[in-house]
Amino acid sequence: xxxxxxxxxxxxxxxxxxxxxxxxxxxxPAEAPxxxxxxxxxxxxxxxxxxxxxxxxxxxxxxxLLQKYKHYQVDNNVPIHLKGGTTxxxxxxxxxVGCAVGxxxxxxxxxxxxxxxxx
Numbered sequence: 001x002x003x004x005x006x007x008x009x010x011x012x013x014x015x016x017x018x019x020x021x022x023x024x025x026x027x028x029p030a031e032a033p034x035x036x037x038x039x040x041x042x043x044x045x046x047x048x049x050x051x052x053x054x055x056x057x058x059x060x061x062x063x064x065l066l067q068k069y070k071h072y073q074v075d076n077n078v079p080i081h082l083k084g085g086t087t088x089x090x091x092x093x094x095x096x097v098g099c100a101v102g103x104x105x106x107x108x109x110x111x112x113x114x115x116x117x118x119x
Contacts, residue, residue, distance in 0.1 A: 003014040018035055082088050 003010075003012050006013045072080065082092060
């Protein structure tokens with residue numbers, strides 16, 4: 001069904017509003033369309049890694065990184081954000097102190113805004 005323009009309301013009418021109650025109809029043609037395949041225009045991609053030899057050292061994990069992986073994978077009941085040692089612990093507790101000071105200052109500001117000093 002085609003859509004048309006209603007000159008009175010200025011809206012497009014037709015489509016789903018007029019198809020209510022018509023049921024489901026097969027809208028596909030009985031025959032599938034013929035696929036045109038021109039082999040002269042198609043070039044199949046090649047996989048570069050399969051056609052080129054690998055250079056030595058490419059794609060290997062450095063031993064220093066493997067040691068870090070092993071250090072962080074040890075199950076010693078220490079949270080991952082503290083496994084870096086003393087530096088991580090200092091940063092963690094400095095962040096906690098900063099958050100606590102910020103919360104205290106927020107409440108101090110709210111109190112001073114709620115109960116201003118009388119002049």
